[in-house]
Structures are given as C-alpha cells and as structure tokens.
Amino acid sequence: MKMTLSKLLAAKRPATGKKILLALAGAGLLMGAVGVNATPEQDRNSLVKFFKDKYPDVKKDSYVYGALAFDPDAKAQYDSIMDFPPFGSVLDQGKAMWETPFKNGKKYADCFPNGGKNVVGNYPYFDDKAGKVVTFEMAINACRVQNGEEAFKYNDMKTIGTLTAYARTLSDGMAMNIKVDGPAATAAYEAGKKQFYSRRGQLNFSCATCHVNNAGSRLRSEVLSPVVGQSTHWPVFRGGDKLVTLQERYFGCNKMVRATPFAPGSVEYNDLEYFHSYISNGLPLKAAVFRK
Ligand code: HEC
Numbered sequence: 133m134k135m136t137l138s139k140l141l142a143a144k145r146p147a148t149g150k151k152i153l154l155a156l157a158g159a160g161l162l163m164g165a166v167g168v169n170a171t172p173e174q175d176r177n178s179l180v181k182f183f184k185d186k187y188p189d190v191k192k193d194s195y196v197y198g199a200l201a202f203d204p205d206a207k208a209q210y211d212s213i214m215d216f217p218p219f220g221s222v223l224d225q226g227k228a229m230w231e232t233p234f235k236n237g238k239k240y241a242d243c244f245p246n247g248g249k250n251v252v253g254n255y256p257y258f259d260d261k262a263g264k265v266v267t268f269e270m271a272i273n274a275c276r277v278q279n280g281e282e283a284f285k286y287n288d289m290k291t292i293g294t295l296t297a298y299a300r301t302l303s304d305g306m307a308m309n310i311k312v313d314g315p316a317a318t319a320a321y322e323a324g325k326k327q328f329y330s331r332r333g334q335l336n337f338s339c340a341t342c343h344v345n346n347a348g349s350r351l352r353s354e355v356l357s358p359v360v361g362q363s364t365h366w367p368v369f370r371g372g373d374k375l376v377t378l379q380e381r382y383f384g385c386n387k388m389v390r391a392t393p394f395a396p397g398s399v400e401y402n403d404l405e406y407f408h409s410y411i412s413n414g415l416p417l418k419a420a421v422f423r424k
Contacts, residue, residue: 172312172321172410176360179344179411183358187348195361196415198423202348202355206424213422218372219297223420226298229291234279240299243275252303253417256310256406258317265320265402269296269377286397287383289367289375297367297375300419308364308417310410324407327400328359333391342385354424363409364416368423376423378405 170178180192187202194201200210217223230248233239241247255268266274269292273283284292312321328339339359342351347358366378376384379396382404386393394400 172318172407175325176411176413179360182344183347183360190348192360193415195358196364196412196418198357198362198365199355201358201361206355210422213372217369217420217422219369219375219420219422222294222369222373222375223298223301226294226296229295230299234276234281236279238279240272240275240295243271243278247302248299249302250306252300252419253306253309254311256402256409258312258314258320258406260314260316263316264399265324265406267379267397267402267405268300269379269397270402272296272299286377287380287395289377289380293367293375293377293380296377297369297420300366300417304416304418306417307414308409308412310406310413312406312410320403321407321410323400324403324405327404328407333386333389335389335391337389337391339385359408359411361412361415363405363412365418365421367419368421370423372422378408 183190183195184192190201197207197210200207230240244251252268255271256265258264259266269284269286272292272295277283284295286292312318331338331341342356343359343362347356349356363378366381368376368381370376377396379401382401383393383396
C-alpha cells in the first residue's frame with residue numbers, strides 16, 4: 133500500500149512510531165525553500181514567503197509560538213499556563229544566580245552592555261578575532277572565566293539552563309538581530325545552513341523535512357513548528373517543568389531520527405544556531421515558555 137506523505141502526517145494514530153518515520157524517510161521529500169547560492173537575507177525572505185503562501189491566515193508574528201501558531205486550542209492552553217507558569221521557582225533560582233556576585237565581587241551584568249538587558253537578540257554573533265560563532269551561553273561562560281570562575285557545561289540544565297532561563301528574560305521583546313558580515317561569518321552561516329538541510333541518521337531526515345516542508349502538519353500527536361520563529365523563545369519548559377535549551381532541543385531532534393547528535397556547545401550546533409537564529413530576524417524574543 134502506498135500512502136502519501138500528507139496522509140501519513142495527518143494520521144493521528146499510526147500503527148507504530150517507527151513505521152511512520154520509516155515511511156516518511158522513504159517518501160523522498162522536497163528540498164527546502166532555500167537556494168544554494170542565496171544570501172542570508174534571501175534565505176530568510178524565501179522561508180517567510182514559503183510559509184506565507186502555504187498558510188496565508190497565519191500571521192508571521194505568531195510563528196514565535198512555534199506549533200501553537202497552527203493550533204488555537206493549544207495556544208489558549210499555553211496562554212493560561214503562562215499566566216502562572218509552573219516553572220516560576222526555576223526563574224527565581226536563575227535570578228538569584230544572575231545577581232550573586234562572583235568571588236571577586238563582579239557580577240554577570242558587568243560583562244554585558246546595558247547590564248545584560250536587551251542583548252540576547254544579538255546572539256549568536258560571529259567573532260572575527262576568535263574565528264567562530266559565539267552563543268549567549270558562551271558569552272556567559274566567558275564572563276565566568278574572566279572573573280576567575282569555572283565554565284558551566286553546556287548540557288547542564290541546573291547551571292547554564294537555569295541561569296539563562298532568567299538571563300534571557302531580560303531581553304524579552306527585543307527583536308532577533310543576527311548579522312552575517314564578511315567571508316568567515318558567511319562560511320559559518322553556510323555550515324549551519326548545510327546542517328539544517330542535510331539528511332541524516334538511519335531515517336535520512338533533515339531538519340527542513342520536518343520544520344519547513346511539513347511544518348503545520350501533524351507527526352503522530354504533534355504539530356510540527358515552522359523554522360521561522362523557532363529560535364526566539366528559549367529555553368522552554370516541557371510539560372511545565374523539564375527545562376530544555378535550544379541546543380538540547382537540536383540534540384533531541386537529531387536523536388528522534390536516529391542521527392548521531394552533536395554535543396550542545398559544539399561548533400556544529402553553534403553554526404546551526406547561527407543560521408537558525410538569522411531566519412527569525414525581526415521577530416520578538418520571549419524566554420522561558422511552556423511547551424507540551
Ligand atoms: C522527524 C521530524 C523532525 C526532524 C527531522 C527534526 N525535528 Fe525538530 N521537532 C520535531 C517535533 C515533533 C518537535 C515538537 C513539535 C514542534 O514544536 O515542532 C520538534 C521541535 C523542535 C524545536 C522546538 C520548537 C518549539 O517551539 O518548542 C526546534 C527548535 C527544533 N525542533 C529544531 C530542529 C532542528 C534544528 C532539527 C535538525 C537538527 C530538527 N528539529 C529536526 C520533529 C523533528
């Protein structure tokens with residue numbers, strides 16, 4: 133029996149998760165809406181246009197809500213949970229971490245312009261001297277090391293996760309503002325873009341398979357979120373209490389298709405985050421949100 137991809141994605145109760153993924157993998161999906169020799173701005177515009185053409189009724193600004201943009205009931209549930217977030221105490225812990233001075237008396241706020249307010253939309257940026265992409269988490273660790281403290285591990289939700297869950301809220305409302313200037317920055321952006329469009333893993337999926345071509349469709353019980361807006365709201369609290377950073381989510385999505393994941397904090401994920409964030413340029417940030 134041959135089933136089309138859209139039927140597969142629409143099916144709420146496939147026989148098994150494994151079967152549906154294998155069938156999807158075999159379906160030979162389209163390449164994304166992004167050209168090979170395009171500039172970052174052309175990439176962003178063509179992705180925005182792709183979704184606008186496909187879902188004319190969904191406003192671009194609502195893409196910051198991810199899959200909720202396509203699901204008014206789930207969005208209403210989200211709004212009521214966000215009125216009294218169950219993870220409030222984690223944000224309080226993060227705030228205490230942010231405000232506690234280092235042994236030398238300095239604070240995180242001293243490492244950032246404007247005391248760390250309205251800065252996150254500038255991350256990741258490409259540091260020409262260092263020759264690499266710098267994420268907000270790396271800037272936090274650089275601040276620690278400069279002040280004689282040890283760096284946090286990028287996959288440690290109790291430290292970097294909790295701290296950034298609060299620190300990122302200081303930039304709520306700031307527009308994503310990623311810049312790609314010069315050949316080295318462009319090369320990092322292109323490496324991230326390649327990550328996003330490369331098919332990987334036993335199931336031969338790319339990020340774009342799910343978050344471009346099938347965004348807005350259902351995969352098992354989940355509506356797939358569009359790449360536009362996806363990088364604006366980190367970290368998330370899944371189920372209201374499980375803290376997940378953006379790069380932990382990359383890790384989870386890689387594992388979902390049985391690809392060998394990279395480590396959070398790796399060059400591969402930093403470049404991916406650079407491309408991924410650029411695509412949300414102009415959209416407002418909102419840190420620490422509820423997810424299913
Ligand atoms: C097999 C399909 C699939 C692939 C391939 C996939 N993802 Fe996902 N991804 C999901 C599902 C399902 C979710 C949860 C529902 C949602 O929010 O999209 C998700 C969620 C996410 C989210 C969180 C969205 C939010 O608002 O909470 C991000 C970010 C993300 N994926 C990025 C990626 C990236 C980057 C890649 C490639 C490394 C990737 N995904 C590959 C299925 C996939």
